[in-house]
Amino acid sequence: MKRLFTVAVLVSMGIMSGCASHHSVDELPPMQAADPSVDDMDLANGMDEPAPVEVDSVASIDNEDLWVRLRAGYGLDLSVENDRIRVQRDWYARHPKYFERVTTRSERYLHYIVEQAEARNMPLELALLPVVESAFDPFAYSHGRAAGPWQFIPSTGDYFGLHRTWWEDQRRDVIKSTNAALDYLQKLANRFDGDWLLALASYNAGGGTVSRAIRKNEEAGKPTDFWSLKLPRETKAYVPKLIAIAQIVQDPDKYDIPLQPIRNEPYFAEVDTGGQIDLAQAAKLADISIEELYLLNPSYNRWATSPDGPHRLLVPADRAERFSLALAELPVDQRMQWARYEIRPGDNLGAIARRNRTTPEVLRSINHLKNNTIIAGRTLLIPGPAAGSDSYTLSADSRLADNQNRQRDGRQKIDHTVRSGDTLWEISRQYKVGVKELARWNNMAPGDKLSIGQTLAVWSKGTGTTTVASRGDNNMVRQVRYSVRNGDSLYAIADRFNVSVNDIRSWNSKVASKRYIQPGQRLTLYVDIRQSY
Secondary structure (H helix, E strand, O other), X not given: OOOHHHHHHHHHHHHHHOXXXXXXXXXXXXXXXXXXXXXXXXXXXXXXXXXXXXOOOHHHHHHHEHHHHHHHOOOOOOOOOOHHHHHHHHHHHHOHHHHHHXXXXXXXXXXXXXXXXXXOOOOHXXXXXXXXHHOOOOOOEOOOOOEOOOOEOHHHHHHOOOOEOOOEEHHHOHHHHHHHHHHHHHHHHHHOOOOHHHHHHHHHHOHHHHHHHHHHXXXXXXXXXXXXXXXXXXXXXXXXXXXXXXXXXXXXXXXXXXXXXXXXOOOEEEEEOOOOXXXXXXXXXXXXXXXXXXXXXXXXXXXXXXXXXXXXXXXXXXXXXHHHHHHHHXXXXXXXXXXXXEXXXXXXXXXXXXXXXXXXXXXXXXXXXXXXXXXXXXXEEEEEOOOOHHHOOOOHHHHHHHHHHOOOOXXXXXXXXXXXXXXXXXXXXXXXXXXXXXXXXXXXXXXXXXXXXXXXXXXXXXXXHHHHHOOOOHHHEEXXXXXXXXXXXXXXXHHHHOOXXXXXXXXXXXXXXXXXXXXXXXXXXXXXXXXXX
């Protein structure tokens, strides 16, 4: 097993050599943090806090506590005081349990981040930036399509070589995203002559935004430090928030906020798997829960690691040797479960992929196909989970299902199947819900694209929804788009689909204000598919 420091440097070099964009880092767009009102209900399902550190004395805390090491490496001016900092600090002081939970949750990742920042001689306050960005939730996904603990947006992630595939999203990879974020922050600091506050502001708002604000102040003969610049509202709060957090960590007793000690030792170790492996199988070999494995390897979207690598897993440090030995004894053909499918006349790769919950790209890669052409009679290898789908509790599908089905007080759930031409905005208007709400219920951002056939959960307050829900099995209720024909009336349509006229009016706001319906008009209906029409 390689030393973590050596691995980190190599990974960091790999990130920089694998840049997918030719744009200058100065041209990268802003990366907004996750919503500041992060609620623990919205954090990763099953994200248990690590066990508390047990210590025998104050002296042992000083020797072993990672917070002590972090404070020793502070490099920002934390003596500054102003209303912008006090507002943020007072919020945390009013929510000490939240601060305690978030910082305790950081235990899985903080030692590695501190180690990498130290190696670069960076101010260690930067190690606390994921508190601002994601509340140390590796699955955080913001309204601006930012993902992971450091909240990389797609274009900036691409620039730093954080690849996104069906199998994984490396913006959530603990090692790769940390090194990419520190690379980015150092570049921004270099751009602003070592001013870390301007670098932090640029991380949030974009370097161009900060540079323009500086030029305006220069032209007006005003100071060009962070506190004097006219910046977006979020950015003006972003830097004070980090300073407030660093001040609290520096002296938690002063602000009456408990700070759970964190061991000053690596939480995880890296193990070379030599190839793709099923995550349930890997968790069993390491003798840890699959939730813990996902939380250390949150980049993986599915039930297995990516076939394209990097072929490694992070496991708790005290389980690394056990996992390595067990992995070495496991036959290669037992690392993944494969099904053999004989191609039938009329089959196409897309349909086979959909039936097996995978993609044509995956099937092409595994079966070494140059295109989507397949021949009847030949055999395809299809990957599948070794355990039941319920076992992979933090896979993308499981997290989506948990979020979509989480009860919302005073609301009823409707399953909306995406049709051609649908957008989140149009769907939100149809159900009278907010676009951000709709996106959040479905682990999306408002700007994300929809796919035909995709199922969205809509939690509506509408009276029509209540009527549908009262029929019993919501899974039997489907949305129908009905085109009005000559001779149709609301009463005839209601009778045909076994709904009421009031239902139809509540589902279609334009109908409610008119006495008659017109041929060609499209109505939205929610019908029980167990009925025959």
